[in-house]
Amino acid sequence: MQTDCKTCPFKTKATSMLCDCSLDALTNNHLELKLKKGDSIIKQGMYSTNVVFLRTGLAKIHLAGPYTEQIVKMVNAPSYLGLPTTFGSKINQYSVTAVSDVEVCFIDLEVFQTILDDNKEFTREIIQEFCKNELESFRRCANRTQKLIRGNMADALLEFANNIFKSDTYTLPLSQAELANLIDTSRESVSRVLTEFDKDGIIQMTGKQIEILKKESLKLISQNG
Amino acid sequence: MQTDCKTCPFKTKATSMLCDCSLDALTNNHLELKLKKGDSIIKQGMYSTNVVFLRTGLAKIHLAGPYTEQIVKMVNAPSYLGLPTTFGSKINQYSVTAVSDVEVCFIDLEVFQTILDDNKEFTREIIQEFCKNELESFRRCANRTQKLIRGNMADALLEFANNIFKSDTYTLPLSQAELANLIDTSRESVSRVLTEFDKDGIIQMTGKQIEILKKESLKLISQNG
DNA sequence: ATTATTTTGTGATATGCATCACATTGTCTA
């Protein structure tokens, strides 16, 4: 169950900068788990002192808004999860749930903190990550609140293609209800827009299988209405 | 013009943890400026290699969304500005503008990075800040997209009272058009809601002077519609 | 003081989308 972190092939840019002694510390202080699609990785409202490393698979970050659940973003491996909520608060302020089968490593916060203290380059990379995430948050929020549904749907489809699956053909990892939470709309509207895109020949939809036919059109819709 | 940072009375929790040598480095490598209300501190789209310390005054962080300007949040001194945009991107991804007269210190990114490298406690505090900001972003975004205008207006008024001015009587630091950008609505709606709150005796408004009369009502409106 | 310019108040109209309601299809399980 205990992989040697030094030889683990799943590393972020930050992780690849760790000294051997820190990697040894990680090896001896992490809990490796295989979780199934739908399983909770981090749960909002729970007390936690762990940082999570997503070794393989896909996860969603989501939280309870004032009325409905909101999916903040999708994260694919390799990536750290829960840094903001673990460092920023004793109680988890958001949830992370597996969207595919995943492998995760739980790392104690104190161990992680020590590793930060001992590895300047690692710390720099982590801070860079924080910064990029915050900028991304700003942009995302502005889009969500200002764009119409078609624009946000187009964004989501492009995001899956470009950043998550790196292919214009993929299987939607979320239900339509979840997609609604991702782009702040209703389940019904997701269904309507998706069938509309299909009818217009912008995408081809077979069940949850998506093929993007006219990427340029999607980009235009993303920019305009 | 060059204050000695060691004796500067305006310090964040993080800054108070710096060693003397780092404070000396700061003293010799910062540019102190007094800016006036409305002046730009950080400008979206500009190349920048500076971190800014807001010594005194009030500022707004804002960015160009797909259609309109969005005010992300208000920041009052003492606080660092522009860490995400300076670390995360060469080009500024958002703007910061003085909302009152302010004093700011520009610090070169390399100097700031060295200080991070040399001060573990400082770095911890900065990371904590990042985490809290990110959590705050998530919450803010969920509220903005899910709440109705009255709820968001109530939030803004409470935020000013509780976090910015620490008093239930204050002068609105933003025009109604800016308030609209802060809570993602139209200028007209801001005007309507504000007069409504006034008529209902929840606030008393004399020009831009605000007095919160029924704080509990505002909290209720924030929670419900 | 007198324009000029920005800021604010308020009605009328239009619209994007949530909500409700129900049919249909797909998927798991006993």
Next chain:
DNA sequence: TAGACAATGTGATGCATATCACAAAATAAT
């Protein structure tokens, strides 16, 4: 192979709020 439950498609209706269009007031500029 049913029977149950979850996920999806689609119409009809209502509502919050953006937008347009001015008037009034306040602030700045000459």
